[in-house]
Amino acid sequence: MARIFSGIQPSGELHIGNYLGAVKNWVALQHTAESIFCIVDYHAIIGAYEPDQLRARRREMALGLLAAGIDPDVASLFVQSDVPEHTELAWIFNTVTPLGELERQTQFKDKSQRMESVNAGLLNYPILQAADIMLYRADQVPVGEDQIQHLELARVIARRWNAQFAGEQEFFPEPKPLLTPTRRIMGLDGQSKMSKSMGNTIGMMESRDEIWAKLRPAVTDPKRIKKTDPGTPEVCNIYHLHRAFSPPPTVEHVAVQCSTAGWGCIDCKKVLLESMETELVPIRTRAEELRAQPDRLDAALASGAEKCRGIARETMRGVRDRMGFG
């Protein structure tokens, strides 16, 4: 059985961008491959942060993942900092990673341009990502398109380490991307990717009224100024959310109603709200149950960490041995 690894930052409450862009896919994949899902808290400390907030966000993310359908009896869910081998392997990979490859990473170039002072962690971030994957010698990594470049670098790192230390055999498999089927989800402003830092998200745990308060003013096709103006569904973020949440006959109906000016955008958004509620209410219910039983959350994370520590130690034994340590 193939082994997959994927990580998510502990940004607190899961939002529908995380859910549609990654987590919903994880929930399906956990039944098809040995699945390891990691809350990558070491990745979350590159910018300024509050330690107490990090603790709370890590927990909230774990709760969201379990409520969304990650089953700890099927997949391993754990927190990165509970398995210290991640940082040990990252250091080792530092020594085989070409600096030029790191400087070429689009995400580094974008983010560093917006920062007053750039720390080495931002540059080396993809090395830690490579270590996350290789520690479990994962064959496949579910990713969005924006992560493909980092995964390609992970493959380069695996190749270089193997060439230097693994002799004839391949110790680290070169992980293959498993592209997430959902296109990246735009924020409610219709301008940029849905992300907490942009303030354009809908949280998975928000109530029906809170969701409607955000959906109602959300950006649609800018050319639909009056209700009588026909629209172009493909340019509208609400239509793409329908494609993610509504059944196919509803999506078809939306496209027809939009392009023939058969209804207004508010009508369209009301239908979307119902589709979202159908999917989100059971998730919110499970989240409430988990909140009432914090021991279940602790037990899930502890058992995930225990299992992953076992795999990580085994990998590091092989790494140390081949590199002349111990």
Ligand code: SF4
């Ligand atoms: S009718 Fe729906 S799909 Fe068309 S522009 Fe309005 S919100 Fe978007």
